[in-house]
Amino acid sequence: KVVCVTGASGYIASWLVKLLLLRGYSVNATVRDVNDSKKVDHLLKFDGAKERLKLFKADLLEEGCFDLAVEGCEGVFHTASPSFLDANDPQTELIDPAVKGTLNLLKSCAKLPSLKRVVLTSSMAAVLSNGQPRSPEVIVDETWFSKPDFCREVKLWYALSKTLAEEVAWKFVKENNIDMVVIHPLYVLGPLLQPSLNDSSATVLRLLTGAQTSPNVAAGWINVKDVANAHIQAFEISSASGRYCLVETVTHFSDFVKISHELCPTLPLPEKFVMDEPLTPKFQVSKEKAKTLVIEFIPLQVSIKEIVESLKEKKFLNF
Ligand code: NDP
Numbered sequence: 001k002v003v004c005v006t007g008a009s010g011y012i013a014s015w016l017v018k019l020l021l022l023r024g025y026s027v028n029a030t031v032r033d034v035n036d037s038k039k040v041d042h043l044l045k046f047d048g049a050k051e052r053l054k055l056f057k058a059d060l061l062e063e064g065c066f067d068l069a070v071e072g073c074e075g076v077f078h079t080a081s082p083s084f085l086d087a088n089d090p091q092t093e094l095i096d097p098a099v100k101g102t103l104n105l106l107k108s109c110a111k112l113p114s115l116k117r118v119v120l121t122s123s124m125a126a127v128l129s130n131g132q133p134r135s136p137e138v139i140v141d142e143t144w145f146s147k148p149d150f151c152r153e154v155k156l157w158y159a160l161s162k163t164l165a166e167e168v169a170w171k172f173v174k175e176n177n178i179d180m181v182v183i184h185p186l187y188v189l190g191p192l193l194q195p196s197l198n199d200s201s202a203t204v205l206r207l208l209t210g211a212q213t214s215p216n217v218a219a220g221w222i223n224v225k226d227v228a229n230a231h232i233q234a235f236e237i238s239s240a241s242g243r244y245c246l247v248e249t250v251t252h253f254s255d256f257v258k259i260s261h262e263l264c265p266t267l268p269l270p271e272k273f274v275m276d277e278p279l280t281p282k283f284q285v286s287k288e289k290a291k292t293l294v295i296e297f298i299p300l301q302v303s304i305k306e307i308v309e310s311l312k313e314k315k316f317l318n319f
Contacts, residue, residue: 002114003235004028004073006058006066006105007080009039011198012121012188015228016077021048023232028069030058030080042193060101066108074114075235078105079121081165083158084199090157098161102169110176117179119234122166124186124220124285125159127245134218134283141286142184142243181234185227185246186220186285190303191310204307205316207257210270216254218282220247223298223306233293244293247285249300252278260304266319267308 003020007013008029020027031039034055043049056069060080070076080101087093102120109115129146131154132138148167151160166182173180188200197205206212227246234240251259254274261269287297311317 001075002026002028002073003075003077004030004066004070005077005079006030006069007078008043008055009036009194010079010083011192011194011201012185012224012227012231013077013079014042014193015224016079016231017043017053018046018193019225019228019232021046021052024048024052026052026054028054028056028071028073030056030066030069032059033057038195042195060097060104063104064108066105067111070105070108070112070115072114073112074116076105076109076115076118077121077231077235078102078118079231080105081121082161085158087157090160094157094161095164098165099168102165103172106169106172106176106178109178110172115178117181117235118173119231120166120169120180120182121231122182122184122243123159123162124184124245124247125156126162126166127184127243129156129159129163134281136282136284138283139286140245140283142245142289181240182243183227183230183234183246184243185222185230186250188222188224188227189307190224190298191306192314195314197316201307201311205311207253207273208260208267208270208308208311208317210273213272214253214274215279216252216274216277218250218252218278218280219256220250220285221256221300221303222246222248223303226295226298230290230293230295233295237293240293244290245285245287246290247287248297248303250282250285251300252282254278256304259301260308263301263304264308267317268319 058065131150146163
C-alpha cells in the first residue's frame with residue numbers, strides 16, 4: 001500500500017514515516033528541499049527506506065505541487081504546517097501556508113481514484129481557543145471548537161491558522177466527497193528523530209534550562225510515538241471518523257519542570273523557569289474517543305525521560 005506524508009522531515013512526521021515503513025507501507029514523503037541533508041538523511045536511514053521511501057519536493061504555497069506525491073496513494077497524511085507561536089506577520093508566516101497549503105493538498109487528493117482517507121494533523125489549538133471557562137472539573141472533548149474571532153482578539157495566531165485550516169478542510173472534503181479524519185494533539189514530546197529542535201521540543205528545553213521564563217500555563221502533553229501511531233490507526237480503522245483529541249496529562253509548566261527534576265535528579269533545576277502564578281486553571285481532556293484508536297497512552301513520566309535522553313544525546317542538554 002502506498003501512502004503520502006507531507007512535511008516528512010518534521011518531528012511528528014519523522015516518527016510517522018518510520019512507523020509506516022515498519023508496518024510495510026511504501027511512503028511518498030514530501031519535503032521542501034530534497035537535497036537538504038539535515039532534513040532528509042535521518043529519513044533515508046529508516047528500516048525499509050531504501051526499498052519503500054520516495055522523496056518529493058513540495059511547498060505548501062505552490063499550487064499543484066502535491067499532485068505527483070499523492071499519485072496512487074490510498075492514504076494521505078497532511079502534517080506540514082508552520083508550527084510556531086511567534087510570528088511577525090501572522091498572515092504570511094502562519095495563516096496562508098496553513099490554510100492555502102491544506103486546500104492545495106486536498107485539491108490534489110480530490111483527483112485521486114486510489115484515495116481511501118486523508119488524515120489531517122490539526123492541534124488542540126483548534127479545539128481549546130474559544131474563551132470558554134476552565135477549571136479542573138471541565139472536560140474538553142471533540143465537541144469543542146476554537147473560535148476564529150476569539151483567536152484574533154487575543155492574538156493567538158498559530159491557533160487561528162490551525163482553526164481556519166481545519167474549517168476549510170471540512171468544507172472542502174464535504175463538497176468533494178473525501179473521507180477525512182483529524183488528529184488534535186497538544187504539546188508533543190518524546191524522542192527526536194530529526195537533528196534539529198521543533199517548536200514543542202524547544203519549549204521543553206527552555207523550561208528545563210530556564211533559558212527563558214514562560215507563563216505558567218496549563219498545558220497538555222502527549223508522546224510523539226502515540227501521535228504518530230494515532231495517525232496510522234485513524235487511517236487503518238475504517239470506522240474512525242471526525243476529530244480526535246490527543247492529550248495524556250494536563251500539567252502546569254511549573255509542575256512539568258518539578259516532575260522532570262524528580263525523574264532526572266542530575267538535571268540541574270533552573271532557578272527561575274516560569275512566571276509566578278498559574279495563569280490558566282487546569283482542565284481535563286477526554287481520552288474516550290482517542291481510546292477507540294486502540295492506543296495505550298505513554299505516561300508523561302516516560303515521555304519526559306525520553307525527551308531528556310534525546311536532548312542529551314543530541315547535545316541540546318549538557319549535564
Ligand atoms: P515541525 O516544525 O517539526 O514540522 C512542521 C513541518 O511542516 C516541517 O516538515 C516543515 O518543513 C513543514 N512546513 C512548514 N511550512 C511549510 C511550507 N510552507 N511548505 C512545506 N512544508 C512546510 O513540527 P511538528 O512535527 O511538531 O508539527 C507537525 C504538525 O503537527 C503541524 O501541523 C503542527 O501544527 C502539528 N502539531 C504539533 C504539535 C507539537 O507540539 N509539536 C502539537 C499539535 C499539533 P521544514 O522542515 O522544511 O520547515
